[in-house]
Amino acid sequence: xxxxxxxxxxxxxxxxxxxxxxxxxxxxxxxxxxxxxxxxxxxxxxxxxxxxxxxxxxxxxxxxxxxxxxxxxxxxxxxxxxxxxxxxxxxxxxxxxxxxxxxxxxxxxxxxxxxxxxxxxxxxxxxxxxxxxxxxxxxxxxxxxxxxxxxxxxxxxxxxxxxxxxxxxxxxxxxxxxxxxxxxxxxxxxxxxxxxxxxxx
Numbered sequence: 001x002x003x004x005x006x007x008x009x010x011x012x013x014x015x016x017x018x019x020x021x022x023x024x025x026x027x028x029x030x031x032x033x034x035x036x037x038x039x040x041x042x043x044x045x046x047x048x049x050x051x052x053x054x055x056x057x058x059x060x061x062x063x064x065x066x067x068x069x070x071x072x073x074x075x076x077x078x079x080x081x082x083x084x085x086x087x088x089x090x091x092x093x094x095x096x097x098x099x100x101x102x103x104x105x106x107x108x109x110x111x112x113x114x115x116x117x118x119x120x121x122x123x124x125x126x127x128x129x130x131x132x133x134x135x136x137x138x139x140x141x142x143x144x145x146x147x148x149x150x151x152x153x154x155x156x157x158x159x160x161x162x163x164x165x166x167x168x169x170x171x172x173x174x175x176x177x178x179x180x181x182x183x184x185x186x187x188x189x190x191x192x193x194x195x196x197x198x199x200x201x
C-alpha cells in the first residue's frame with residue numbers, strides 16, 4: 001500500500017519502502033523506480049535524499065542501529081542488577097540486528113556484498129557508540145563491586161568483539177533462518193562473558 005509522503009517523514013517513508021522491497025525482491029532487483037512507486041512519489045524526490053540504492057541500504061542500516069542504541073540504553077537503565085543488565089544488553093545487540101534482517105535472509109548476502117566496503121567504515125562508528133553505552137554499565141557495576149576489570153572502554157570493546165561473530169553479517173544463510181539457535185548461542189556467550197567479569201569469580 002502506498003504511503004502519502006510529507007516533507008517531515010519522507011526519508012523514513014523511503015527507508016520503510018526499501019525494507020519492504022528488499023524482502024520482496026532482494027537488493028539486485030530493487031530499483032529506484034520501484035522505491036518511488038512504493039512510496040508514491042517521483043523518482044527525482046528520492047534522489048533529493050539518497051544518491052543511489054546503495055545509499056538507501058546503508059541509511060536503512062543506520063536507522064536500525066540508531067534504534068538499537070535506544071534499546072541498549074533502555075536495558076542499561078532497567079534498574080536490574082548490573083550483571084543482569086549487561087547480559088540483556090549483549091543479547092539485545094545481537095538479536096535486535098538479527099530480527100532486522102531475518103525477513104530477507106535469502107538475499108542478505110547479496111546486499112552485503114554490494115555495500116560491504118562502505119558498511120565497514122560505518123561499523124567502526126557503530127561499535128564505538130555501543131562501547132560507550134556498555135562502558136557506562138560496566139563502570140556502574142564496578143562501583144557496586146559487581147564487576148572487576150581495569151579499563152571500562154577497553155572491556156566494552158572486548159565484549160563487542162566477543163559477540164560480533166553472532167551478528168547477521170557473520171552468519172551463514174542457514175544460520176540466519178534459525179532464530180532460536182542464535183538466541184541460545186548469544187545467551188550462553190553472554191553468560192560466560194559476564195561471569196568472567198563478576199567479582200565472585
